[in-house]
Amino acid sequence: MATEILMPALSPTMEEGTLAKWMVSEGDTVASGDIIAEIETDKATMEFEAVDEGVIGKILVAEGTENVKVNSAIAVLLEEGESADSAAATSSEPAPQEASEPAAETPAPAAEAAVPAAPISPAYDSTPDWPEGTELKQQTVREALRDAMAEEMRGDDTVFLMGEEVAEYQGAYKISQGLLDEFGAKRVIDTPITEHGFAGIAVGASFGGLRPIVEFMTFNFAMQAIDQIINSAAKTLYMSGGQMGAPMVFRGPNGAAARVGAQHSQDYAAWYAHIPGLKVVMPFSASDAKGLLKSAIRDDNPVIFLENEILYGRSFDVPVLDDFTVPFGKARIWREGSDVTLVSFGIGMHYALEAADKLAEEGISAEVIDLRSLRPIDYETVLASVQKTNRCVTVEEGFPVGAIGNHLSAVIMERAFDYLDAPVINCTGKDVPMPYAANLEKLALVTTDEVIAAVKKVTYR
Amino acid sequence: MAARKTKAKPNISAQELTQYYEDMLLIRRFEEKAGQLYGMGLIGGFCHLYIGQEAVVVGLEAAAEEGDKRLTSYRDHGHMLAAGMDPNGVMAELTGRIDGYSKGKGGSMHMFSKEKHFYGGHGIVGAQVPIGAGLAFADKYLENNRVTFTYFGDGAANQGQVYETFNMAAIWDLPVIFVIENNQYAMGTAQKRSTSSPDFYVRGEAFGIPGEAVDGMDVLAVKAAGQKAVAHCRSGKGPYILEVKTYRYRGHSMSDPAKYRTREEVQKMRQERDSIETVRSMLLTGKHASEEDLKAIDKKVKEIVNASAEFAKDSPEPAVEELWTDIYA
Structure with missing residues (x-):
């Protein structure tokens, strides 16, 4: 024809x-x-x-x-x-x-049909992380992270750790201390200094049925690998119509350490929290470090696990349980209060809690919420608190433009506008590359005094 | 470690040769049809056709065993068909429909099939190379005795992550075959303008990875080289590099007018070196097949391709709910 x-x-x-x-x-x-x-x-x-x-x-x-x-x-x-x-x-x-x-035919769905709304987050969950009466022990964040990896590696042969200096050196920050001895060189693998390459190899290994834990010596170096993290790990499940994804963890210290200058002092929380397909967690305490890392290793999605060098040596109560995990998307209320809600995560919690102590001395009662996970975010806990206190200050160490606090402010404005008695204030790091000089570095970071000043502003004191 | 060019050709039955003819023809006709559907607005965005390079994937698939893995760049339709993926599912993905391999959410450049061990379809030049080594890492870890064919082009061969990967693949003896499909143009940049030395197969030397150059317009030469590479990897000797010299007849993507080379260059390649014509004349001169036999194959292939186009037009667009699925497992 x-x-x-x-x-x-x-x-x-x-x-x-x-x-x-x-x-x-x-x-x-x-x-x-x-x-x-x-x-x-x-x-x-x-x-x-x-x-x-x-x-x-x-x-x-x-x-x-x-x-x-x-x-x-x-x-x-x-x-x-x-x-x-x-x-x-x-x-x-x-x-x-x-x-x-x-x-x-082509332009149809987007233009005509309304885009269906994203599923609504589950309701506010206030159950404690461990049952009352559980035995507690003091443990550093460092030990908690190691225990989490060791426990999960004992339970699942497909879990392995790779990164620079993780094996024979026992970890640049000693997080992987003892793991080589227990699990051998097959599962605790020193890589060359080649972040882009080994991140990609780990993504491929996750497609191939393994559960890699990739340690970046710091997240500053993960910028070399960010294409693999975002384009390959985060998007493949969607791009494959659900056929294959990347069950893996990218972990390491994030944010400012001390006096290491601009290239080694950046908080990437907001960067990764921006990306659908990733899960992002940033623990403050040792129990959260342990419970969240165990959850991260078991999760079937790529998880960005942001640690902090300054917190590694801090001790916290950790429950003595055979299998203690902390779910993603559940904030933790560290301190109840009635006058203002302080929302933070990671090392920002240090400033938030310190500010709350000082504010209490002045008769201001601050509720302090640790988000713990940034994707998913527990909006419900934040909103419930703001509905009670009518004021909110966010605290984080990252840069101010496009900060997590910016996003929370928008969500609070959309969903709890009528409850607000003052604008939400975001306390963040300053909009400058991290300086080396000790005095300037202090000024560049968020401070407890800034948090206190912000609280006084929103409470009109 | 000696890098060398191979001339070896395997003994081959008429039946196998006929099968390669059919497999290569299917890719070519499929791609021509895809180009047509693109012209009609049924396929959108980027569409990179494989026409001219068919012998590479057909030859290497002939060297693969069930369970071996493969992945490639965004010029991926030929690899999928050669891996045995359903033309209907591939074409429906090109048209962005629910019956596509990725439910219409991946498109031409991002397609996968766990069942056929096809791990993409990668849109970022060179990104598939460490991922391919990672698949091989998993196979070694799980003691599967499988190899991974990691395809990339002469353009990608200049990406830094390729050499990071060569290094680790060599250190860890990963069973990965790096297949450099040298079609001589990285989009519009001729190899001699982008590459400091003419040969890619020697680029593993610094890492102790053996390599060889292969005539990518000769399906039997490709198969022979593939078998050698597979044997090397499967015996635990680590990675292997094949530089397969091939040629893409069409532009880099559908919207490339290909002004960086002469029409005569393309025509000469098509007339003198075309892999499908070569096998066709082998079949006819060796009296392994008659004109009628080949006509019947042409007809069969055409029917498969036309059916895939109809399927891809008839399949509905994904339901709007699909916007929100497959983001998290």
């Missing part, structure tokens, strides 16, 4: 073009792949190939014609033995209509 050759679109945005030149004449035999015409758009001249074999029966649009609409018939292709006359009849009417059909 005769088929029409249609004016092709050469780019997603092309609507019409010039039929610059015919490379064939009526009566010529063509095969798939033969160049039959040159099409000109405003950007380029492109060659146009036949996709079927046959004889050029009739050329419908002469060369040199401008403004030829995409999908209009430009020639008729005959099968062997067919005549051009019989083809002409078929070619005249129905073509343009049929051809324009797909164009009409």
